Amino acid sequence: MIELDRAGRSFKVRRNVVHAVRDLSFTVSAGEFVGYLGPNGAGKSTTIKMLCGILTPTSGRVRVAGLDPSRRRTALARRIGVVFGQRTTLWWDLPLADSFELIRLLYKVERSAFRARLDELTATLDLGPFLRTPVRQLSLGQRMRGDLAAALLHAPEVLVLDEPTIGLDVVSKAGIREFLLRLNAERGTTVLLTTHDLGDIERLCRRVMLIDHGRLAFDGTLEELMATAPGQASIEDVVTRLYTGAGEEGPAVIQ
Numbered sequence: 001m002i003e004l005d006r007a008g009r010s011f012k013v014r015r016n017v018v019h020a021v022r023d024l025s026f027t028v029s030a031g032e033f034v035g036y037l038g039p040n041g042a043g044k045s046t047t048i049k050m051l052c053g054i055l056t057p058t059s060g061r062v063r064v065a066g067l068d069p070s071r072r073r074t075a076l077a078r079r080i081g082v083v084f085g086q087r088t089t090l091w092w093d094l095p096l097a098d099s100f101e102l103i104r105l106l107y108k109v110e111r112s113a114f115r116a117r118l119d120e121l122t123a124t125l126d127l128g129p130f131l132r133t134p135v136r137q138l139s140l141g142q143r144m145r146g147d148l149a150a151a152l153l154h155a156p157e158v159l160v161l162d163e164p165t166i167g168l169d170v171v172s173k174a175g176i177r178e179f180l181l182r183l184n185a186e187r188g189t190t191v192l193l194t195t196h197d198l199g200d201i202e203r204l205c206r207r208v209m210l211i212d213h214g215r216l217a218f219d220g221t222l223e224e225l226m227a228t229a230p231g232q233a234s235i236e237d238v239v240t241r242l243y244t245g246a247g248e249e250g251p252a253v254i255q
């Protein structure tokens with residue numbers, strides 16, 4: 001479903017070149033739920049932007065649902081949903097329901113399929129009480145549920161999430177995690193999740209990829225991740241160790 005083959009993306013900054021992502025190769029199969037971790041500046045958002053076609057790779061190859069994202073952005077938009085937790089795709093001054101209707105028109109979703117999908121999302125994300133509220137008046141947790149629904153109205157096969165639980169309280173986080181688990185289990189939606197919240201990873205992801213300085217530093221199951229640092233008490237300890245390269249053998253490097 002997602003394929004990167006030696007993908008790289010660099011930026012020219014004045015006289016320097018920043019290699020945000022280098023030589024990155026991985027595959028995510030249909031139905032997987034994968035956590036994509038890395039310290040600040042590691043290259044996670046750059047990867048996600050290449051997956052959505054916002055950025056073109058400067059080397060290598062990227063495919064999502066068999067499509068080259070930067071060349072087939074419109075075709076890909078029908079197959080992928082994206083949520084950037086720090087931004088909203090909703091119309092700030094419009095009621096949530098009107099934003100959804102605009103998205104229906106943009107994606108050319110047939111009215112009855114849209115109605116059924118919206119009813120389902122309204123029930124599972126509990127959107128009913130604030131469907132008529134302008135987006136700017138929503139709390140962060142309500143807005144995030146609205147953004148998730150907006151990303152899923154066209155029933156994409158792949159969902160890419162960039163910090164979807166940032167700033168949420170424990171109850172809101174639990175609700176969103178529960179929703180994502182069900183979406184993956186019941187609909188088989190493939191999910192790639194970037195987060196700094198390791199609770200998200202523990203609760204949701206069987207497979208974890210870790211990127212550092214633009215390169216893949218770990219790719220394996222959560223159990224294998226924990227086993228890279230035997231005796232470490234928590235996932236925070238293990239990930240801190242990998243981020244800082246601490247320990248006698250250093251981080252588990254896969255390549």
Ligand SMILES: Nc1ncnc2c1ncn2[C@@H]1O[C@H](COP(=O)(O)OP(=O)(O)OP(=O)(O)O)[C@@H](O)[C@H]1O
Nearest residue numbers: 011013018020038039040041042043044045046047
């Ligand atoms: N448009 C750009 N121009 C120049 N440099 C960029 C650009 N976008 C990203 N970078 C650089 O590429 C590197 C990777 O950035 P990226 O945003 O992908 O990291 P990240 O893993 O998402 O970080 P964070 O967890 O802080 O969001 C950083 O050094 C960043 O400064």
